[in-house]
Amino acid sequence: MADAQPAKTPLVQLVPVTRQNYVQVFDLEVAPEQKQFVADTAFSLVQAAYEPNWEPRAIVAGGSVVGFLMGGIIEPGVYEISRLLVDRAYQGKGYGRAGLALFLEQLDKRPDVEIVKTSYIPGNTYAPDFYATFDFRTTDERWQDELVMARLPKRRGA
Numbered sequence: 001m002a003d004a005q006p007a008k009t010p011l012v013q014l015v016p017v018t019r020q021n022y023v024q025v026f027d028l029e030v031a032p033e034q035k036q037f038v039a040d041t042a043f044s045l046v047q048a049a050y051e052p053n054w055e056p057r058a059i060v061a062g063g064s065v066v067g068f069l070m071g072g073i074i075e076p077g078v079y080e081i082s083r084l085l086v087d088r089a090y091q092g093k094g095y096g097r098a099g100l101a102l103f104l105e106q107l108d109k110r111p112d113v114e115i116v117k118t119s120y121i122p123g124n125t126y127a128p129d130f131y132a133t134f135d136f137r138t139t140d141e142r143w144q145d146e147l148v149m150a151r152l153p154k155r156r157g158a
């Protein structure tokens with residue numbers, strides 16, 4: 001029966017990268033034509049090791065690491081989300097959307113986050129529409145060649 005499952009079962013969990021799961025995170029791979037849009041997880045993990053503001057997270061579904069994202073405060077009140085990816089074998093199942101939704105839900109509760117920004121490479125034609133569904137809006141800002149989108153957190157009771 002369609003309604004036999006609890007309606008609010010989360011599709012994914014966001015898990016810190018640890019000794020137990022870092023190899024699975026390292027192994028995540030996007031499709032060849034998507035590699036231009038996102039750094040590989042190995043670089044992201046090195047960056048997070050040396051730039052401690054970054055908070056790398058594994059996207060876990062059904063006990064497997066299916067994707068990755070990381071984010072961090074880049075200036076007071078400003079939180080950047082970057083490196084969102086889902087392994088090519090797991091794409092199109094809602095994991096990317098669920099992972100980002102959960103991450104934003106967590107950021108909405110943080111008093112130190114006043115605005116969330118993300119950026120995408122101009123050739124990534126689906127990124128702006130994807131982020132727009134989470135209330136990110138285009139801005140005039142550029143980070144190197146990347147186009148920046150911004151979203152105000154949704155405060156409870158606001």
Ligand SMILES: CC(C)(COP(=O)(O)OP(=O)(O)OC[C@H]1O[C@@H](n2cnc3c(N)ncnc32)[C@H](O)[C@@H]1OP(=O)(O)O)[C@@H](O)C(=O)NCCC(=O)NCCS
Nearest residue numbers: 030034037038084085086091092093094095096097126127
């Ligand atoms: C973007 C990405 C994380 C989405 O993950 P996913 O689990 O496959 O996506 P979901 O199944 O949750 O679908 C999310 C949306 O992405 C869009 N999308 C994902 N891949 C797409 C593709 N190759 N072409 C067009 N649209 C795509 C879909 O429109 C979908 O929208 P919907 O929920 O309204 O149907 C994944 O495609 C990816 O890793 N891409 C390469 C890395 C990248 O471009 N990262 C930059 C951030 S956009």
